[in-house]
Amino acid sequence: MFKVKGVKLSAITGSAPAYTEDNLTNPIFNDADDAARYVNTVGVRYRRLTDDATTTADLFVPAFDKALELLNWEKSDIGILIVITQTPEYISPLQSIILQSRLGLEKSCLCIDVPLGCSGYIYGSFLIASMMQLHGIKKGILLAGDTLSKQASKKDRSTQPLFSDAATASAFELDENAADMLFDLGSDGSGYENIMLKDGGYRNRFSEESLVYVDKGEGICLRGIDTIMIGTEVFSFAISTAPRTIKNLLAQYELNSDDIDYFVFHQANMFLNETIRKRLKLPAEKVPYSLHDYGNSASSTIPVTILDKIQNEISEKPLKMVLCGFGVGLSWGAMYIETQKVLTAPMIHV
Amino acid sequence: MTTESFIQELQDEVFMDTDIAQITLDATFKDLDEWSSLTALSLIAYFDMNLEKKISGEQIKNAATIQDLYNIAVA
Numbered sequence: 178m179f180k181v182k183g184v185k186l187s188a189i190t191g192s193a194p195a196y197t198e199d200n201l202t203n204p205i206f207n208d209a210d211d212a213a214r215y216v217n218t219v220g221v222r223y224r225r226l227t228d229d230a231t232t233t234a235d236l237f238v239p240a241f242d243k244a245l246e247l248l249n250w251e252k253s254d255i256g257i258l259i260v261i262t263q264t265p266e267y268i269s270p271l272q273s274i275i276l277q278s279r280l281g282l283e284k285s286c287l288c289i290d291v292p293l294g295c296s297g298y299i300y301g302s303f304l305i306a307s308m309m310q311l312h313g314i315k316k317g318i319l320l321a322g323d324t325l326s327k328q329a330s331k332k333d334r335s336t337q338p339l340f341s342d343a344a345t346a347s348a349f350e351l352d353e354n355a356a357d358m359l360f361d362l363g364s365d366g367s368g369y370e371n372i373m374l375k376d377g378g379y380r381n382r383f384s385e386e387s388l389v390y391v392d393k394g395e396g397i398c399l400r401g402i403d404t405i406m407i408g409t410e411v412f413s414f415a416i417s418t419a420p421r422t423i424k425n426l427l428a429q430y431e432l433n434s435d436d437i438d439y440f441v442f443h444q445a446n447m448f449l450n451e452t453i454r455k456r457l458k459l460p461a462e463k464v465p466y467s468l469h470d471y472g473n474s475a476s477s478t479i480p481v482t483i484l485d486k487i488q489n490e491i492s493e494k495p496l497k498m499v500l501c502g503f504g505v506g507l508s509w510g511a512m513y514i515e516t517q518k519v520l521t522a523p524m525i526h527v
Numbered sequence: 528m529t530t531e532s533f534i535q536e537l538q539d540e541v542f543m544d545t546d547i548a549q550i551t552l553d554a555t556f557k558d559l560d561e562w563s564s565l566t567a568l569s570l571i572a573y574f575d576m577n578l579e580k581k582i583s584g585e586q587i588k589n590a591a592t593i594q595d596l597y598n599i600a601v602a
Contacts, residue, residue, distance in 0.1 A: 335564075395564065409571060413584075416576075449568070452572050
């Protein structure tokens with residue numbers, strides 16, 4: 178359990194590819210009924226896809242530019258940049274450092290990458306707010322995004338129809354009147370093989386074999402450079418862990434779920450998220466989804482959902498929110514935040 | 528839990544579109560029309576929420592009949 182004082186969430190912006198593909202006509206499904214059943218249960222109709230030449234970094238730039246425009250900040254004001262992504266341009270050097278120059282930030286700006294996935298937005302918010310509070314850094318930018326579609330095998334029906342691309346920018350600033358941000362965070366490395374990209378690191382170096390498709394059965398055929406997801410294990414983990422971390426957070430800080438305006442979850446899939454929602458006995462209107470139009474884009478799904486579904490509310494009035502991310506690691510986190518008229522813009526389609 | 532109540536709960540929570548007459552102890556549940564990867568997830572959710580038990584993907588893979596599932600439920 179962690180508490181961060183005196184840091185305010187000032188702006189959220191996001192960008193995603195304008196190009197979409199429709200799951201109802203996705204050839205990975207057996208037929209139209211199969212496709213319709215998938216869209217109904219998993220919740221993803223459209224996936225937003227970058228082309229080969231476009232990286233997560235290219236999606237971050239318009240989101241960052243829009244945030245700065247809304248905030249009227251000088252680039253030289255930004256003291257810390259944290260980038261949450263599992264799809265950087267290069268293995269080395271860090272994405273945040275490359276972006277420091279590309280975005281025109283000062284050389285004194287702290288640049289940190291955190292290669293987390295679905296829990297990344299919670300950790301990113303925790304890290305940036307903590308660093309700002311501890312070291313008196315007045316303004317900071319958290320970039321969270323992924324071009325997750327590039328990690329899905331075209332022959333894997335557990336990931337190909339689900340994974341989508343998006344990137345977001347969140348601006349934080351010191352404000353002594355800001356309500357405390359509260360966090361519950363956890364990890365379980367024993368489940369590291371349940372969502373994994375096996376090749377390209379230093380345990381399994383990238384090789385010719387990394388490009389060979391292997392049939393795993395049940396509609397899953399993938400290469401070493403594709404994400405493998407053990408659906409049943411991930412599901413089992415998420416439906417127990419996400420409710421627990423949220424209950425921990427609420428109990429520790431004596432928060433009543435009736436007083437929370439919105440619970441924004443990582444957009445894993447509709448069936449899984451609805452199981453979590455029912456388990457927490459939350460009314461449907463407090464739990465927004467962006468899966469239909471934006472799919473699952475790992476670290477960016479929480480801010481994308483805010484922009485897609487509650488942009489007006491968060492811009493116009495104070496909100497009490499619980500945000501929760503869970504996934505690859507295995508890693509999870511929940512945070513409580515009280516926002517005050519956050520500056521936002523509709524999702525930018527590039 | 529009796530086998531009857533287990534079968535009734537399976538019909539309520541997992542095999543919602545399957546006639547209960549088809550959900551017998553010796554039925555091979557993966558042969559039911561409704562069986563799919565999503566039904567498997569419903570089964571995990573049912574075990575987790577109603578029985579407060581974990582059933583792994585491996586256990587589901589190794590189970591053949593409704594009786595096998597019942598045995599896991601009462602183990």
